[in-house]
Amino acid sequence: MSEHHHGHGHHHHHHDNHFTDMEARVKALETVLTEKGLIDPAAIDAIVETYEMKIGPRNGARVVAKAWVDADFAEWLKRDATAAIASLGFTGRQGEHMRAVFNTADTHNLVVCTLCSCYPWSVLGLPPVWYKAPPYRSRAVIDPRGVLSEFGVTLPEATRIRVWDSTAELRYLVVPERPAGTEGFSEEELAGLVTRDSMIGTGLALSAEAVR
Amino acid sequence: MNTCKVVSPLVASAELPKSPEGDPVFAEPWQANAFAMTVRLHEKGVFSWPEWAEALSAELYKPGRKADASDYYDCWVAALSRLVTELSIASCRELEHLTRSWQRAAEATPHGQPIVLANDPERP
Numbered sequence: 001m002s003e004h005h006h007g008h009g010h011h012h013h014h015h016d017n018h019f020t021d022m023e024a025r026v027k028a029l030e031t032v033l034t035e036k037g038l039i040d041p042a043a044i045d046a047i048v049e050t051y052e053m054k055i056g057p058r059n060g061a062r063v064v065a066k067a068w069v070d071a072d073f074a075e076w077l078k079r080d081a082t083a084a085i086a087s088l089g090f091t092g093r094q095g096e097h098m099r100a101v102f103n104t105a106d107t108h109n110l111v112v113c114t115l116c117s118c119y120p121w122s123v124l125g126l127p128p129v130w131y132k133a134p135p136y137r138s139r140a141v142i143d144p145r146g147v148l149s150e151f152g153v154t155l156p157e158a159t160r161i162r163v164w165d166s167t168a169e170l171r172y173l174v175v176p177e178r179p180a181g182t183e184g185f186s187e188e189e190l191a192g193l194v195t196r197d198s199m200i201g202t203g204l205a206l207s208a209e210a211v212r
Numbered sequence: 213m214n215t216c217k218v219v220s221p222l223v224a225s226a227e228l229p230k231s232p233e234g235d236p237v238f239a240e241p242w243q244a245n246a247f248a249m250t251v252r253l254h255e256k257g258v259f260s261w262p263e264w265a266e267a268l269s270a271e272l273y274k275p276g277r278k279a280d281a282s283d284y285y286d287c288w289v290a291a292l293s294r295l296v297t298e299l300s301i302a303s304c305r306e307l308e309h310l311t312r313s314w315q316r317a318a319e320a321t322p323h324g325q326p327i328v329l330a331n332d333p334e335r336p
Contacts, residue, residue, distance in 0.1 A: 031329060048244045
């Protein structure tokens, strides 16, 4: 029922992983502080989680809302998501490429990073904890329908689910379907309907009643 | 996690980057981690918030800062490193070694596998 797309394979880097000075320095601090029992990963995750909703998802929501109201932008987003998203001022800091995948009446898209936790920070902020967790990473591919139902998303049997596997070089943004009854909504109102999960594919856009 | 406890130190930090809605903003996960570690150390009483503010402010007012403040969290990490060494939690040398070790570990880890310190080929 599901297809598994790999963005891997186009680039053959000798080294796939790299820590900037800052990333490495923060890891070093984390190591020392953990060894001394001063911090623990759960507490750090909890603090980050408190803030993660405040950061990026609005950027992605603006991209989606614009695609909903502006057919030319939607076309551009389909063709060259990196450039279309950059035109709104959201660019990745690691030179990663973006690809937008559009939900339709018969296809639902779901994004995962089976290997680690590649995530489009520039448009979605920090990845939620579950996105980084092994259960989601393994089960999204094997049983996407089951995963979706746990997120409260039940799709018709006939709906095809495509699973997209992010990499360090290529990251995906799901463009959810525009909810019914939103004709005449402003772009800003529409953006308010676009949740983070709807752009990962573990949710749908909110219904029209949510903002009016 | 009590949200109030987390938010309160922020009030004391006037220069924390904020969104138009007044929420704190991170550009990358390491910034959030550095931020969260600092909040946690403060909660644990390792340092007071004024102590932290002083350390951060010393870094923020060093010459050569970027005009757009995009190096704000670089300063944050420098301040945290300094406090950690001043409080003798770790030495400068230890932090430096660990930083290089993490970088070697990342380089030695193929994409898809978790980056762990043990992957550093020079680690005993």
